[in-house]
Amino acid sequence: MRTYSLTHLKELEAEAIYILREVAAQFENPALLFSGGKDSIVVAHLAKKAFFPAKIPFPLVHIDTGHNFPETIEFRDKYVKEIGAELLVGSVQQSIDEGKAIEEKGYNASRNMLQTVTLLDTIEKYKFDACMGGARRDEEKARAKERFFSHRDEFGQWDPKNQRPELWNIFNGKKNMGEHFRVFPISNWTEMDIWQYILAESIDLPVLYFAHEREVFKRDGVYMAVNEHMKLKPEESIEKIVIRFRTIGDMTCTGATLSEANTLNDIIEEVSASRITERGTRSDDKRSEAAMEDRKKEGYF
Amino acid sequence: MKKGYLDMELLRFTTAGSVDDGKSTLIGRLLYDSKSIFEDQYQAIEETSRRRGDENINLALLTDGLRSEREQGITIDVAYRYFATPKRKFIIADTPGHIQYTRNMVTGASTANVALVLIDARRGVLEQTHRHTFIASLLGIPHIVFCVNKMDLVDYSEERFLEIQDEVEAFSAKLDVHDIRFLPISALKGDNIVTKSANMDWYQGGTLLHLLETIHIGSDYNHIDCRFPVQYVVRPHSDKFHDYRGYAGRIAGGVWKQGDEVVVLPSGFSSKIKSIVTHDGDVEEAFAPMSVSITLENEIDISRGDMLVRPNNQPHVGQDIDIMLCWFNERNLVPNGKYAIKHTTNDARCLIKNIQYKVDINTLHRLEDDKVIGMNDIARVTLRTTKPLFYDRYQRNRITGSVILIDEATNETVGAGMII
Numbered sequence: 056m057r058t059y060s061l062t063h064l065k066e067l068e069a070e071a072i073y074i075l076r077e078v079a080a081q082f083e084n085p086a087l088l089f090s091g092g093k094d095s096i097v098v099a100h101l102a103k104k105a106f107f108p109a110k111i112p113f114p115l116v117h118i119d120t121g122h123n124f125p126e127t128i129e130f131r132d133k134y135v136k137e138i139g140a141e142l143l144v145g146s147v148q149q150s151i152d153e154g155k156a157i158e159e160k161g162y163n164a165s166r167n168m169l170q171t172v173t174l175l176d177t178i179e180k181y182k183f184d185a186c187m188g189g190a191r192r193d194e195e196k197a198r199a200k201e202r203f204f205s206h207r208d209e210f211g212q213w214d215p216k217n218q219r220p221e222l223w224n225i226f227n228g229k230k231n232m233g234e235h236f237r238v239f240p241i242s243n244w245t246e247m248d249i250w251q252y253i254l255a256e257s258i259d260l261p262v263l264y265f266a267h268e269r270e271v272f273k274r275d276g277v278y279m280a281v282n283e284h285m286k287l288k289p290e291e292s293i294e295k296i297v298i299r300f301r302t303i304g305d306m307t308c309t310g311a312t313l314s315e316a317n318t319l320n321d322i323i324e325e326v327s328a329s330r331i332t333e334r335g336t337r338s339d340d341k342r343s344e345a346a347m348e349d350r351k352k353e354g355y356f
Numbered sequence: 357m358k359k360g361y362l363d364m365e366l367l368r369f370t371t372a373g374s375v376d377d378g379k380s381t382l383i384g385r386l387l388y389d390s391k392s393i394f395e396d397q398y399q400a401i402e403e404t405s406r407r408r409g410d411e412n413i414n415l416a417l418l419t420d421g422l423r424s425e426r427e428q429g430i431t432i433d434v435a436y437r438y439f440a441t442p443k444r445k446f447i448i449a450d451t452p453g454h455i456q457y458t459r460n461m462v463t464g465a466s467t468a469n470v471a472l473v474l475i476d477a478r479r480g481v482l483e484q485t486h487r488h489t490f491i492a493s494l495l496g497i498p499h500i501v502f503c504v505n506k507m508d509l510v511d512y513s514e515e516r517f518l519e520i521q522d523e524v525e526a527f528s529a530k531l532d533v534h535d536i537r538f539l540p541i542s543a544l545k546g547d548n549i550v551t552k553s554a555n556m557d558w559y560q561g562g563t564l565l566h567l568l569e570t571i572h573i574g575s576d577y578n579h580i581d582c583r584f585p586v587q588y589v590v591r592p593h594s595d596k597f598h599d600y601r602g603y604a605g606r607i608a609g610g611v612w613k614q615g616d617e618v619v620v621l622p623s624g625f626s627s628k629i630k631s632i633v634t635h636d637g638d639v640e641e642a643f644a645p646m647s648v649s650i651t652l653e654n655e656i657d658i659s660r661g662d663m664l665v666r667p668n669n670q671p672h673v674g675q676d677i678d679i680m681l682c683w684f685n686e687r688n689l690v691p692n693g694k695y696a697i698k699h700t701t702n703d704a705r706c707l708i709k710n711i712q713y714k715v716d717i718n719t720l721h722r723l724e725d726d727k728v729i730g731m732n733d734i735a736r737v738t739l740r741t742t743k744p745l746f747y748d749r750y751q752r753n754r755i756t757g758s759v760i761l762i763d764e765a766t767n768e769t770v771g772a773g774m775i776i
Contacts, residue, residue, distance in 0.1 A: 059611065059643040060574040063366035063445040072647035073606045076588045080660055080701070104635035105647070108600060109592035192436045199435045206767075218433065219769045220459055220684050222466040223758045224606070225698050229767040243447055245438045 064252055067244055068101065073224060074203055074240040075105040078185050079112050081228035082236070085185040086143070088174075089115040089135075091127040092303040093260055094189030096134070097249055098240055100258050102187075103138055114141040116186070118174050120166040121148040122284050122305040130261040145177030162274075162288055165307045175211040178235060185228065185236040193245045203242050209233040250326055254319040266299045266317040277310035301326075364440070367573055370449040370464040370497070372488035373474025378505045382474065382543035383437065383450055386565065389550040392439035434464045443569040458491065458717065458732035459684040462772060465495035466758070469573045472564075474503050477510045477540075481523045483718040489524070490717055493531040494680060494734070494774060496754050498576050500528075501537045501567060507556065508542040514558040530720065532751060539564055577644040578753045582610030582618075583671060583746075584664040585700035585756070590649055602633055602649030603658055608700065608755035609748075610666070611643045612650070620656055621663045621673065621746045627652040644755070661702040663746045671746045671756060676709070679759065679773030680750075681729070681737045687763075687770075689729035689737075695770065696762040699745050700755065705764075710738040736776070750774035 061069065075098075078085050087102060089095045102111045115135060119128075135142040147169050150156040155176065156169040178186060192199045202218055204226045219227055228236055241249075253260065270281040272291045279285065281293055284307050298311035299322075316322045373379040386392075437448040449464030451457065465471060471492040475485055492500050502524055510516045517540045528536060539548055540559050547553035550565045562570070590602040616629045631638045633649040642648045650664065658664075665671060683689050689708065697706040713722040714735045722736075729735045750757030761771035 058574045059577070059579050060365060061646065063364045066366045066645060069606060069645050069647040073587070076604050076647070080588045105604070106590055107633070107635040107649075108594070108597045108602075109590050110594075193438045199437065200433050215433070220463045220772070221769075222463050222760060222772045223754060224467075225700075225758065225760045227698065227760065227762055227767070227769045229696070229762055231767065243436070243438075245440070245445075247440065248445070 064248065064255060067241070067248060068104070068252070070224075070243065071098070071101045071240040072105040074226070074238065075102050075187070077226050078187060078228075078238050078240075079106070081226070082185040084181070084183050085113045085187065085238075086116045086178075086181065086183045087111070087113055088186050088188045089117050089131065089142075090189070090303070091117070091123070091131040091134075091261060092189065093249055093253065093264065094191065094241065096189075096258060096260060097244075097252060098187060098189045099134070099138065099140070100256065101240060111138065111140050113187075114143050114181075116143045116145065116177060116181075116183075118145045118170050118177065119147065120170055120305050121146070122166050122282075122307050124261075124263055124280070124303065124306055126261050126263050127303055130259075134259070143177070143181065145173045145180075147173045149173075150176060162286060163307075166305060167308050171211075178211065183235060184230070185238050187238045187240060189241055190239045191244050191246075191249075192242050201239060201242065203239055204228055205237040205239065206230065207235050207237060211235070213237075247323075247326055250319065250323050254323060261303065263300045263303055264322065266297050266315045266321075268295060268297050269311065270295050271298060271311055278313070279310060280306055282306040364443065364445050365573065366445050366447065367470065367568060367571070368447045368449065368468045369470040369472060369568065370451060370461070370468040370492075371472045371474070372451065372461060372492065373472075373484075373503075373505075377474040377476050378543045379450075379474050382472070382503065382505065382541075382549070383448060385543050385546060385549050386448075387437065387439050389546070390439045390441055390565070434460050441565065441569060446568065458487070458734075459682065461488070461491050462495060462682045462684075465491055465497055466754075466772070468495075468497050469576050470499045470501060470568065470571060471497045472501050472503055474505050475520060475524075477504050477506045477513075477516055477520065480520050481527070485524070486527060486720065487717045489528055489533070490531060490715075490720060493528075493533045494682075496532075496751055496774070498573070499535040499537070499571055500533055501539060501564070503543075503564065504538065504540050505543055507540045507547060507553075508545050512540070512547075512553075512555040514540075514556070517559075537561075537567065539567065578609035578748075578755075579611055579643055580609065581669050581671070581748065581753060582612060582616075582664075582666040583608040583748070583753065583756050584612065584618075584650065585702070586658055586660055586662045586664065587701045588660060589658070600651070601655070602651050603664065604647070604649045605701065606647045607642055607644045609644055609753050610669075611641055613641045614638075617667055618652070618664045619667050619670065620658055621665060621670070622744060623656070623658075623662070625654075625656045626667060627654040627656055629653075661700075663700070665746070671748050673744050673746050675741045675744050677739045677741065677745065677747065677759075678712075678776045679737055679739060680715075680776060681735050681761075681771050681773045683729050683731060683733045683735070683771050685763065685768060685770040686731055689733075689735075689771065691727065694764070696764050697739070697741060697759050698762065699747065699759045702745060704745065705742045706739045706761070708737060709740045712736040712738065737773070739773075747775050749776065 147166050150173045156172040202221045271278040299314045301312050316325045435450045439446050451461045451464035473488045521538045541548045548563045586603045587605040590604050619626045630651045630653045632642045693708050697704050711727040713724045714726050748756040757775045759773040763770045
């Protein structure tokens, strides 16, 4: 007798497609938050599949800190054109210019926290009622508690202690005026699943993920790319070495990994052997033990 | 690339048992021994354990993600953990075992293939064992594995193990469970978790990990009764796909093939499947839990909430529905109250027509005189819905047999129901 079963990647794909369609059906004005990182690229790819042969029925929204790697922006523009999607950009620089956000000072100044202001403003401006993102539960301990459909109050805040129970595949997207949802279609994917899926589906990625030679400096034990937004301390020096990025965020808070992996197979080998989580190179998570929980409560991704 | 990775299956399991039963230790050991704990995670919990003055590294900190949970040292919400072996990928819904968190256990159990119920070998079967087993059977978890833990503290006694096994078998005979397994383990010492114990020669079965890797889950979905709740209608409005009209959804049951005759509910119109569409190309057959789009030979008016079924195998259609209801909210269930109800892709409203009885979840007795349904209570209730639903018994199909109730004033999910 034939057995009917799916591989775990196919099952995860089916689950994510179901969530994406559920969002399109339950909300009037959803959007897909797109950072140009591998996770949001995978979500966009899944969205393409979910609505085939129609186009993705919602815009891609990028919250641009102005501190992105140029390679990310280049990829973003090319990708959006390719899939024929609409791109909306919320600018952190503009929030700063308008006095809504205040730039951090000092050597470790980052615009990471400021993104929340711009994100909430963008949501309000376009009246989005659901924002999908590529966050995964395996990334971080506060995210392990996140629902697929995560309710946000009219201030964009998350109340982790009062989350709606989520059972089976029934998702409750009901809300009052002014409130919105964050939705995470790839909640159940691990970093390994993402890479395997990228390989299986031949998904194009920004070159930053692959080993390349780059000028870097070491701060708090982490290699950072030399960039115009970060000032070197007197004791820091520039080296030119072969690295790659395991995650892509702002240049000011994304550390590089020493690596020669320049094919997807190499990367998968490396990820499966790695003993450190991918966010281990993210300085934004290291500010306190509950850094992510605190940022999420305020309305962070 | 590692061979086999693309052939892996996904297994979702839930764990029941209180902290004292060694649940966190068990999960910690599975994660640790399968090399799923990373150095920076380990360092972080090592550091926190030290700061809190814990004697040992507290593996519970891995799953207790919220600040208030770490402060209080308890799990208050479902946490999802992930690990993989070369054979399978696992999703653990780690749920708190205390009675006041029944709602979280129900949530974690709703999608699980397997439930691990922990029993402390010294204390044996307790009220909470009854409760955990009852919830697992109520939520239709196909496989229940009783892990008799702390065997090291009862001198690895076979007699004690069999005693507990007998007791569990006696009370679970009253429940609707099909596959029950027993494992003597010590999570702390690692006996029969990942490697076979050298201390229990009398035990001939495999280890817990072996069981999780090999237990047959292919038939956990219903592949008999064809059910396709329409989720979304895809209309490209493009030149190339001018007349395309695809009914997108996730298959809830049965095996669907091109050319199959279908009936659309509630309209009753019939047609034939023209194609089963995916982005990767049309497929010849589709089954749960695949997400596909179905196109039909005839143009029929179909929208979200409708259901495609086969003419000779149709679900129940009705407005008076009996359910086992788990109540989640601090505000009690209102007798004769009205709630929003969600069932597959359908939305309706419902009236609580009758509360038949409340279940004492420790003794499984029916309390016919106690009809006050509060948080974490389980009751048998009759609903009247504003429009007909197309449903199956929950024990027959977990997807078409489940509903959630929503408070229309607060929009909170206040209850979950299994259709009887």
